[in-house]
Amino acid sequence: MGGQIVFSRPPEGGTLVHLTVPREKAESKAESYGKEDHSVARG
């Protein structure tokens, strides 16, 4: 799908998996998608 996945080790330790997908490949052409409030982070 034209994306890129990178596995790395952050300086503070552990593992970071970073997936990037171009928007033109990721975005659906369908119009019916409701907007939601995503400003609140869950912990």
Next chain:
Amino acid sequence: MTAAILPLYPQHVSRPSPSDRSPTFGLLLGLVITLSAVLAYSAYMTWQIRGLRELQTNLVDRNRKDSLQLLRIQNDLNLLAVAMRDMVSSNEPYPLTAWSAQFERIRTDLDDAMRLEAGFAASSRTPEQSAFLTSSFTQFWDAVDRIFALARGGKEKDAREQVQNSLQERQASLSTAVARLLVQNSENEEQAGQRIIQIYDRVRRQVYVFLAATLLAILLSSLSLIRWNRSLFARLEEISERRSELAQKLIATQESTLRYISRELHDEFGQILTAIGSMLRRAGTHAPEGSSLRADLQEVMQTVQTTLESVRTLSQALHPVMLDEAGLESTLDWYIPNVERQTGIEISYEKQGEPFPVDGSAGVHVYGVLQEALNNVARHSGAKRASVRLRFLASTLELEVKDHGTGFPERPNRRGS
């Protein structure tokens, strides 16, 4: 329920023809032909140069040396003519024998010149010419000997008459013959010059032809290599496209199969187990309160419920039906707390940016990456906390999964799509 099975392999797989596989044979053949042409031309040029050198050495140089000796002979004949003029002159008070020593010196020089000239003129002189010259000189010197004998015998007057009547004519005849030979040498030299010019012209023309043929061969070889390279790169591109297409079809087939199995588990087995649970619940109401049958039915009903949950979990793990029905965001909202419950890992989930609808295929991939990443966190990292970040950016959709565990062994970054 059915699933569309895509063909794994391209329908048209063209194989390279033997001539397209490698240009080695053609290049080797061209190299052999070019080397053979160079060797043949070098041999031909060597032969031409040797001929030219022989022509110059054997003909022109010898001709020039022969002409020098002929001029020497001519000079001696002129000295003899002057001496004979003095001998017959009435003004000279000396007897004829006074010229005897001069004639001997000239004779010695003439013999030496004749010997050298015969050596240089061997190739350009006919045997008749050589024999005529030799016999003429022999007769001349015989006449000289007879004249000096007469003079020494006191017949001075007879001797002078023979000089005047015979010897001067013989000298003139010899001088004419030598002059003819000089002219012939000059003509031979001119012809040799013409032949040298012809050889140079012929060699020059052949150099042009050889250069043109060599350039043509280089041009054809280069064009052939360019054509082969273009064909090779086109084929590599085709193979790369096929490989990519095959990988995509493989992934699509895998997704299709997993979706099919997931649907079957969710819809078919889920409904059957739900129906069994309902029937067991109804059967339990007919059993006496506190009876062992009622307790057994209750236990079976619990087992069915556990199996139903396992089937649903497995169905979601293979391919979350929710992904098709509710989209990526809602699926992650459901999936991440579920992983927290199952693994005991505290997961911080954050969404950023203005969300946009995610395509089904891309959603499956993003979900699969998240699933594998969290599985790795649970199985290998030893971490108790992890964070997931989903970012809807202007040009990309990004997913980050981060843990504070042991990490993986140091290796170069792995990239893929």
